[in-house]
Amino acid sequence: MADFIYIAVGLSLLILGGNFLLKGSVDLSFRLNIPKIVVGMTVVSFVTSAPELIVSVQAALRGFPDLALSNVVGSNIANLGLVLAITLLIGSMEIRRSFYFTDWPVMMAASLLFFAFVAPDRVLGRTEGIIMVSSLFLFLIFLLRFQKPAIVEALPEVVTLLPLYQTVFFLGAGGVALWGGSELLISGAVGLASYFEVSDRVIGISIVSVGTSIPELAASVIAMVRREKAISVGNLIGSNIFNLLGVLGITALVTPIRVVDDRLIAEDLVWMLAFAFLVLPMVFLPKGLRLDWKNGLVLLGTYVLFLFFTLQA
Numbered sequence: 169m170a171d172f173i174y175i176a177v178g179l180s181l182l183i184l185g186g187n188f189l190l191k192g193s194v195d196l197s198f199r200l201n202i203p204k205i206v207v208g209m210t211v212v213s214f215v216t217s218a219p220e221l222i223v224s225v226q227a228a229l230r231g232f233p234d235l236a237l238s239n240v241v242g243s244n245i246a247n248l249g250l251v252l253a254i255t256l257l258i259g260s261m262e263i264r265r266s267f268y269f270t271d272w273p274v275m276m277a278a279s280l281l282f283f284a285f286v287a288p289d290r291v292l293g294r295t296e297g298i299i300m301v302s303s304l305f306l307f308l309i310f311l312l313r314f315q316k317p318a319i320v321e322a323l324p325e326v327v328t329l330l331p332l333y334q335t336v337f338f339l340g341a342g343g344v345a346l347w348g349g350s351e352l353l354i355s356g357a358v359g360l361a362s363y364f365e366v367s368d369r370v371i372g373i374s375i376v377s378v379g380t381s382i383p384e385l386a387a388s389v390i391a392m393v394r395r396e397k398a399i400s401v402g403n404l405i406g407s408n409i410f411n412l413l414g415v416l417g418i419t420a421l422v423t424p425i426r427v428v429d430d431r432l433i434a435e436d437l438v439w440m441l442a443f444a445f446l447v448l449p450m451v452f453l454p455k456g457l458r459l460d461w462k463n464g465l466v467l468l469g470t471y472v473l474f475l476f477f478t479l480q481a
Contacts, residue, residue, distance in 0.1 A: 171363060174356025178349045179379040182219040185345025186383060190215045192338030195330045217410045219380050222350040224419045227372075232358060233425045234369040234432060235376065237292070240415050241436050242377025244279075244408045248443045249471030251381055252404050255388040256464030263457040264402055270314075271405040272448055274307055278412040279444050283437050290427040297420030304413035353379070369429040373436055373478060401447065401459065408444070439474050446470065 193215045220243055227236040255261070264271075281303070285296040330338075353376060361371040384407055419425060427433060450463045 171356040171359035174352045175375060178353030178356055181345045181349030182353065183383055185342045185349055186219045188338045188345060189218055189342030192335050192342055195335045198329060217415055218346055220411055221415045221418060222346045223353060223380060224415050225422050226350045227354050228419050228423050228425050230354060232354065232368050234367060234428045235354065235357060235372040236419055236425055237427065237432055238369045238372030238436065239376050239380060240411045241440050242373035243381050244411055245440050245443050245474060246378050246381040247384055247404045247408055248447060249467050249474060251385045251388055252401060253464045253468035253471060254385065255392050256459050257461050258389060258392045260458060260460040261401060263451050267402055267451060271402045275405045275408050276444055278409050279441055282412050282416065286427060287433050292416060292420045292425040294421055294424060297417045300413045300417030304417060367429045369432050370478060374475060
């Protein structure tokens with residue numbers, strides 16, 4: 169019971185800390201007169217991936233590499249198989265041209281790059297981390313240059329600065345909440361894995377990854393209910409790209425990650441690639457450039473299959 173409480177409190181602190189850090193970081197960026205386009209593409213993108221990053225770094229440093237990796241792999245799977253599926257069950261989604269020109273190709277390239285780095289020797293080292301983080305910055309530069317309108321519209325048109333003390337509070341409280349939440353989440357996940365006699369990988373790719381995907385789910389559902397134009401499959405694909413190149417890249421820079429459970433590569437990474445590929449034909453068939461509830465059912469059903477086979481291991 170204590171492990172479940174640790175996980176629940178840990179996830180709550182991660183979500184709260186992420187929101188606080190996002191508010192404080194965006195406000196500080198505007199105070200420093202950083203252009204809105206740069207804030208949207210760098211500050212917001214990095215901070216929204218902070219929960220996954222803190223959990224993966226802490227897990228790797230504490231000697232649980234499979235938890236560090238499965239957190240990201242499972243989060244990427246959940247973003248498409250769970251978050252996108254539930255969003256589509258609420259309403260249909262138009263597909264922007266950037267999906268097939270940049271979003272999907274870059275996500276597949278990042279997924280294959282990660283697979284190529286970790287599959288041969290079961291290690292994601294600092295050299296690979298440098299390449300992944302560098303690739304992310306190159307991608308950001310490309311977006312800043314060629315996709316400015318899509319990035320800007322994701323931020324509010326009128327920016328109202330917070331009082332300085334609130335900015336400081338949000339930054340400080342957000343950082344503390346993220347650290348405390350990651351500690352509790354990892355302790356609870358490892359304890360749960362030991363209690364049920366399953367690997368850290370299984371807990372990480374099911375419970376932990378779904379938990380760290382809750383902010384994306386909440387944001388997507390709220391945006392769909394409000395019929396906001398900023399919501400798109402590109403948002404979730406962008407999150408997957410940041411998870412792979414940013415979260416795992418930075419984690420590998422802090423400490424090399426060695427795979428313990430080979431099924432993470434033989435099964436979980438294959439599932440991740442399968443979900444990434446599955447979205448492409450859905451966009452073009454049957455009508456093209458639109459996803460609806462039928463696609464949501466397919467994605468959700470496939471995600472249930474993924475969980476079934478994973479939990480049977």
